[in-house]
Amino acid sequence: MFNLILKFILIMLIIIGSISLGLIFEGIDRILTAKMQKRVGPPILQPFYDIRKLMIKESIIPKYAIKWIFELSPIISLTVSILILFYIPIVGKSILGGSNDLILVVYLFIFPGLSIVLGALSSNSTYSNIGAQRLVINMLGYEFPLAIACFVPVWLVYKSGFSNIFSLNTIYTHNIWGLVNQIGIIGLLIEIIAIFLIIAGELSKSPFDLDTADSEIAGGALAEYSGRNLAMLNLSEAVKIIAISSLFIALFFPWNIQSNLIIMFLIYILKLFFIIFISLTLIKTVTSRFKISKLTGIYWGYVSLLATIGFLLVLF
Amino acid sequence: MRNFIILVITIPLLTAFLLPLLKIFSKKLSNFCIGLNLILINIISFFLYKSILENGNIIYSVGASAPSITAPSGFPIRIILTANALSSFLAMFFTIIASLTFFYSLNTLKEYANLDKFYILYLLLLVGILGFLFVGDFFTLFVFYEISSISTAGLIVFLRNKENFKSTFHYLSIFSIGSLFLLLGIGLLYSQYGFLNMAIISQKIQLSFLDKIALSFIGSALLLKVGVFPFYFWKIEAYKVSPISAIILSILSSLSAIYVMFKIVFYIFGLNIPFIIALTLLSALSILFGNLLALAQKNLKKIIAYLAISELGYIILGISSGFLMQNSKFEFNAIKGGLFHIINDALDIGTLSLIIGVILYIAKIKNSLSYNSVSLQQNEIRGLAHKYPLLSISFLLVILALSGLPPLNGFASKIIIYESIFHLNPALTIIGVLGSILTLAVLIKIFALIFLGAPNRDYQPAPKIAMVVIFIFLSFMILIGLFPMQFTNYFINPSVKALISKPGYKNNIHLQQDNQEQNHSIIHLTLHSKQRYFNYI
Amino acid sequence: MNRVVKIISLIMLSPIIIFGGYIICHGHLTPGGGFQGGVVIASAIALLIIAFEDKIIKNHLFSLIETIGLTFFISIAFVGIFKNTFFYNFLSNTNYILGKTIYFGANSGYLNSGGIIPLMNLAVGVEVASALSFIILSIKNK
Numbered sequence: 001m002f003n004l005i006l007k008f009i010l011i012m013l014i015i016i017g018s019i020s021l022g023l024i025f026e027g028i029d030r031i032l033t034a035k036m037q038k039r040v041g042p043p044i045l046q047p048f049y050d051i052r053k054l055m056i057k058e059s060i061i062p063k064y065a066i067k068w069i070f071e072l073s074p075i076i077s078l079t080v081s082i083l084i085l086f087y088i089p090i091v092g093k094s095i096l097g098g099s100n101d102l103i104l105v106v107y108l109f110i111f112p113g114l115s116i117v118l119g120a121l122s123s124n125s126t127y128s129n130i131g132a133q134r135l136v137i138n139m140l141g142y143e144f145p146l147a148i149a150c151f152v153p154v155w156l157v158y159k160s161g162f163s164n165i166f167s168l169n170t171i172y173t174h175n176i177w178g179l180v181n182q183i184g185i186i187g188l189l190i191e192i193i194a195i196f197l198i199i200a201g202e203l204s205k206s207p208f209d210l211d212t213a214d215s216e217i218a219g220g221a222l223a224e225y226s227g228r229n230l231a232m233l234n235l236s237e238a239v240k241i242i243a244i245s246s247l248f249i250a251l252f253f254p255w256n257i258q259s260n261l262i263i264m265f266l267i268y269i270l271k272l273f274f275i276i277f278i279s280l281t282l283i284k285t286v287t288s289r290f291k292i293s294k295l296t297g298i299y300w301g302y303v304s305l306l307a308t309i310g311f312l313l314v315l316f
Numbered sequence: 317m318r319n320f321i322i323l324v325i326t327i328p329l330l331t332a333f334l335l336p337l338l339k340i341f342s343k344k345l346s347n348f349c350i351g352l353n354l355i356l357i358n359i360i361s362f363f364l365y366k367s368i369l370e371n372g373n374i375i376y377s378v379g380a381s382a383p384s385i386t387a388p389s390g391f392p393i394r395i396i397l398t399a400n401a402l403s404s405f406l407a408m409f410f411t412i413i414a415s416l417t418f419f420y421s422l423n424t425l426k427e428y429a430n431l432d433k434f435y436i437l438y439l440l441l442l443v444g445i446l447g448f449l450f451v452g453d454f455f456t457l458f459v460f461y462e463i464s465s466i467s468t469a470g471l472i473v474f475l476r477n478k479e480n481f482k483s484t485f486h487y488l489s490i491f492s493i494g495s496l497f498l499l500l501g502i503g504l505l506y507s508q509y510g511f512l513n514m515a516i517i518s519q520k521i522q523l524s525f526l527d528k529i530a531l532s533f534i535g536s537a538l539l540l541k542v543g544v545f546p547f548y549f550w551k552i553e554a555y556k557v558s559p560i561s562a563i564i565l566s567i568l569s570s571l572s573a574i575y576v577m578f579k580i581v582f583y584i585f586g587l588n589i590p591f592i593i594a595l596t597l598l599s600a601l602s603i604l605f606g607n608l609l610a611l612a613q614k615n616l617k618k619i620i621a622y623l624a625i626s627e628l629g630y631i632i633l634g635i636s637s638g639f640l641m642q643n644s645k646f647e648f649n650a651i652k653g654g655l656f657h658i659i660n661d662a663l664d665i666g667t668l669s670l671i672i673g674v675i676l677y678i679a680k681i682k683n684s685l686s687y688n689s690v691s692l693q694q695n696e697i698r699g700l701a702h703k704y705p706l707l708s709i710s711f712l713l714v715i716l717a718l719s720g721l722p723p724l725n726g727f728a729s730k731i732i733i734y735e736s737i738f739h740l741n742p743a744l745t746i747i748g749v750l751g752s753i754l755t756l757a758v759l760i761k762i763f764a765l766i767f768l769g770a771p772n773r774d775y776q777p778a779p780k781i782a783m784v785v786i787f788i789f790l791s792f793m794i795l796i797g798l799f800p801m802q803f804t805n806y807f808i809n810p811s812v813k814a815l816i817s818k819p820g821y822k823n824n825i826h827l828q829q830d831n832q833e834q835n836h837s838i839i840h841l842t843l844h845s846k847q848r849y850f851n852y853i
Numbered sequence: 854m855n856r857v858v859k860i861i862s863l864i865m866l867s868p869i870i871i872f873g874g875y876i877i878c879h880g881h882l883t884p885g886g887g888f889q890g891g892v893v894i895a896s897a898i899a900l901l902i903i904a905f906e907d908k909i910i911k912n913h914l915f916s917l918i919e920t921i922g923l924t925f926f927i928s929i930a931f932v933g934i935f936k937n938t939f940f941y942n943f944l945s946n947t948n949y950i951l952g953k954t955i956y957f958g959a960n961s962g963y964l965n966s967g968g969i970i971p972l973m974n975l976a977v978g979v980e981v982a983s984a985l986s987f988i989i990l991s992i993k994n995k
Binding site: 322329333 | 916919920928
């Protein structure tokens with residue numbers, strides 16, 4: 001009984017904490033981008049103000065849109081993004097962890113993209129159609145290197161003879177940097193470069209941000225959303241930042257100081273900041289958008305090549 | 317109780333033969349009789365499965381009370397049917413799907429002429445599928461192979477357009493070569509050992525060079541019927557033009573051929589490692605090719621065919637990887653994932669084709685669209701989700717199930733396959749994940765083009781019985797997805813034990829020479845050590 | 854066709870049918886049996902169809918006879934279930950209708966033996982004859 005209440009409190013904490021953390025990190029990302037581009041950026045709490053403004057406004061639905069898909073998709077996107085966080089070990093064991101949750105988490109990452117695609121396609125607008133098709137190609141692209149990158153730690157844990165190799169708890173407790181030899185460390189470093197690119201692709205930030213290309217197609221997949229729906233989509237974007245960064249922290253950067261909970265959590269936030277700074281802010285500021293015709297080639301060619309080379313080096 | 321094996325096969329045969337007589341009285345009477353028979357077969361196959369779980373394998377000889385009674389100077393030549401847990405479970409499952417599809421086809425095919433001949437061939441194909449599961453000797457194998465292929469040919473040509481004739485000719489020419497190969501392999505085995513009985517050959521076989529040639533002939537004929545990577549061209553041609561109920565039955569016959577192929581390769585020829593390695597590679601290639609080629613198709617029924625090929629790749633990947641990892645603790649799980657995926661594949665692709673059948677029925681206006689296919693390029697059907705919300709919810713659930721997304725049944729079986737084949741080779745798991753993403757892309761494209769957008773004309777109302785059948789399939793999918801552990805414990809685990817217990821099969825039929833009198837030599841086939849799976853009260 | 858062909862075909866009808874029936878009935882003793890005898894009878898009907906060009910026989914008659922033959926076959930096989938297994942030869946070795954007991958060794962062939970095998974031959978003969986006539990009539994009618 002006490003366990004149940006504890007889990008319930010933890011779940012509430014994660015819901016509120018992930019949304020606020022995501023929005024704060026988005027604010028930090030915006031102000032750092034602005035400073036790198038020699039501007040004065042918005043205040044750090046700007047995303048909170050945006051969400052509050054959007055919640056007050058009215059949601060407009062297009063005439064021939066299919067209403068139930070259009071309104072359902074932001075809800076599903078937000079829910080599944082938060083659900084992913086329950087399976088990832090943050091400072092200890094994950095809340096809902098089981099024995100096979102790495103594959104489950106990889107599949108759950110498809111859901112936010114899928115629901116945005118369906119919502120955009122159901123809104124019967126040309127801009128949304130183009131944005132949705134580009135988002136589908138984006139998703140097709142990054143899943144291949146994501147699968148390769150996620151299965152590298154699994155292979156290392158398997159080779160060292162542990163059981164329950166697909167469980168995130170197992171990979172988190174056995175530090176993978178201690179399971180490789182020297183060539184493997186080079187492989188893991190190459191893998192990390194590929195991971196930063198994958199995170200940028202998953203979150204649809206530059207150079208992979210075709211689906212919400214603001215200047216080209218007027219907002220793309222999110223074009224017809226307004227008001228409360230758009231607020232929920234922004235929230236799900238924020239939670240997705242936290243989710244995918246936490247996944248890769250649990251897989252590839254699992255070091256921590258075995259002290260009390262607060263310090264472990266602070267170190268976790270420090271690692272989050274490090275990953276978000278490199279993969280979001282840095283890559284976003286220095287690159288421009290890829291063309292759609294080259295996107296699949298880049299994902300399945302260059303990024304997968306990096307990931308595969310990393311895997312092969314780890315194999316030996 | 318043990319007559320139930322033959323009743324499952326011959327009751328639809330009797331109905332198929334009686335149908336022209338019944339049609340004279342009234343059409344409703346014949347439809348009622350077919351429905352009654354299908355429900356009867358469901359009940360009989362369920363009791364057969366229950367009795368096998370309690371009492372062990374059944375070995376049934378047609379025409380004699382025991383397989384050992386022979387002529388005074390001879391050896392047993394009998395038509396033998398064997399049933400173990402896996403084949404009776406598959407029979408029970410296939411009869412459920414076939415009867416539901418029959419009720420669906422009553423609704424959607426009702427304005428076509430020659431429908432009685434369609435149902436005769438439908439029942440004959442069902443006889444072929446069920447008989448194929450229960451074969452115990454090579455002659456029966458050949459007979460049921462022929463029955464299923466010729467009935468399918470008749471079903472393909474039902475609509476009698478020019479494309480149908482072309483596709484049927486293509487199908488018949490490929491399958492005549494296939495049955496010739498099968499006959500050649502069987503002839504090689506018979507000429508060497510003089511027996512056609514599978515159990516006796518499995519004991520007497522010495523794996524000489526001729527035996528390996530026989531294995532390659534029989535294996536390729538059965539792989540042709542399954543329809544994996546290099547052998548799938550007849551599927552594309554055949555599924556492109558046939559009605560939806562024929563497509564679903566043809567998928568069931570491919571699934572039964574998978575079981576027979578593994579039974580023959582594993583029981584009779586021993587574990588032939590190069591064959592199974594080749595199977596693993598072919599199945600991985602068929603996952604990739606099925607999904608990638610489906611992305612480029614514009615014809616709806618061809619997309620069903622390509623997705624069916626890729627799902628068959630998952631099944632064979634699971635089972636053959638399990639056989640490759642012998643004597644390790646992952647063998648059971650890999651085969652369990654493959655067999656579980658047979659059920660999920662039949663349900664998912666079945667529901668997808670039922671929904672596409674309803675779409676084609678809705679969009680048909682009498683002289684404008686042919687029933688055969690709809691090309692996605694002209695985008696003639698648009699905006700269905702405004703008028704048919706239930707159909708679009710069903711299609712969304714099928715998208716989730718077919719791509720293997722949680723919480724539906726595709727994910728439950730795929731996760732068991734992924735975690736087991738990882739130990740064989742991690743590249744296979746990556747190919748599997750990639751395949752499901754590509755399936756997702758194909759299905760989203762269809763959904764967006766057909767269901768979303770503004771409607772462009774008025775459509776007919778959806779047929780009610782067809783929607784009920786779709787909901788029954790969906791409820792199966794959701795239930796299996798929500799409770800996979802219970803489902804596998806009750807149904808799949810006995811089947812896996814039946815498939816991998818090779819010494820159990822050999823001990824069940826024991827050839828023992830008994831020279832009592834000088835003129836007769838009586839050869840006893842006795843049943844040893846009945847297998848008990850668990851106490852099913 | 855002219856009158857000579859029509860009359861000769863009518864005259865030749867009965868010997869061919871009797872010969873076909875002979876092959877069917879003696880199927881358990883001499884080479885032949887159901888399928889072969891049925892083909893002979895179908896050739897007689899083919900003779901009729903080619904000689905007389907107007908439609909004197911309809912297609913669904915053949916379909917009916919075929920059905921009767923097939924159901925007879927399956928029903929006799931089903932009766933065996935009550936004794937033992939499917940297709941059990943419940944008439945042989947009983948001295949009832951077709952079941953004279955035959956002893957081991959060469960003999961000149963007794964028509965009374967064989968159990969359900971002659972019945973099966975009959976059913977298959979009827980079925981094959983009507984099926985092949987159906988095919989020939991369909992080819993002619995196109």
